Amino acid sequence: MMAGTVLFNVGGQQYRISQSLLDTQPKCMPTRSASEHWHSDDSSEIYIDRNGSRFQYVLDYLRDGRVVLPISECKEAIISELEYYSIDYDEDYIIHSSTSQSQAVDGMKIIQNTIMKWRCADLAADCMEAAWKEGKWRNGDKQYLSFEPNRFKEICHNMKEKEVIMMTNEYLMSLGVKISSMDFDIGHERCRVTLQVTNEE
Helix, strand or coil, X not given: CCCCEEEEEECCEEEEEEHHHHXXXXXXXXXXXXXXXXXXXXXXXXXXXXXXXXXXXXXXXXHHCCEEECCCCCHHHHHHHHHHCCCCCCHHHEEECXXXXXXXXXXXXXXXXXXXXXXXXXXXXXXXXXXXXXXXXXXXXXXXXXXXXXXXXXXXXXXXXXXXXXXXHHHHHHHCXXXXXXXXXXXXXXXXXXXXXXXXX
16 A cells, blocks of 8 residues: 555545545545544555445545536435535535536537427428318419418427428428418417418419
């Protein structure tokens, strides 16, 4: 054993900790485990049956009085570890990295946008199915078709009308039709879509 250090094995991961660091929290479990009362043979490691990867954040808190967590680590789980080791802590100093939070938000936005594109593609399929059915078109200055699509519930709850129309029309315009209006009835989970022929313009 290196002078002034104690070797811990936490869940299979080894950590060598200075005695001076342990002395900053004399009542915590690692310090008591390292004392002569708990550990008389200073040549061997002290085994603790806990999550080894999370112990690094326990050490960070011991060293700095604060810990910055990646978004993948749950704050409550680290608090549970600190409580298990009987370490005095201030919850306000256990925080998530602003960078990792920003990356998580950006990732969620990409996923949400992709899902919405899929849903608008489904809506476009409903529109084309309705457009190809005979006897429902009205003739005026333009040709219009009004119908209730099958797949719209998730869209009307998560997107604004203009966004739905714009994203769905990206699929429809090349096929000669477009959505000219949508009327949402959120309370009854119903929607009416009006299509307009575009290839005669």
